[in-house]
Amino acid sequence: MEDLLPKVKGMAEKHIAICEEKKVDLLVTSTFRDFEAQAALYAIGRTKPGHIVTNADAGHSFHNYHCAYDVVPIVSGKPYGRIECLMVHLYQNGKL
C-alpha cells in the first residue's frame, strides 16, 4: 500500500474500509510493479508457460505508475474467486 500514490492509497483504504463494513475482508495482492516485473507477468501465457494474466506489457500498466492495486476477497481464511484489478485515473487534461 505504501507503494501507491497518496491519492490512490487513500482511495484504496476507503475501498477496503467500506468492504470491511460489509463484512468482506480484502487481501491486497499487488500494488506497484516495475517494468521488469510487468514484463515477466506479460510473458506468462505468451513466451512462458501458463495462462495469460495481464494484457499490459511493461510501461502500459497502471501498476507501473503507482495507480493500481489488485485485491481478492478472503472467505474462511482463504482467497476466494478471482483477483480484481482496481485502476485509478488521476490525470485529467494531462495534470495530476
Ligand SMILES: [Zn+2]
Ligand atoms: Zn492489477
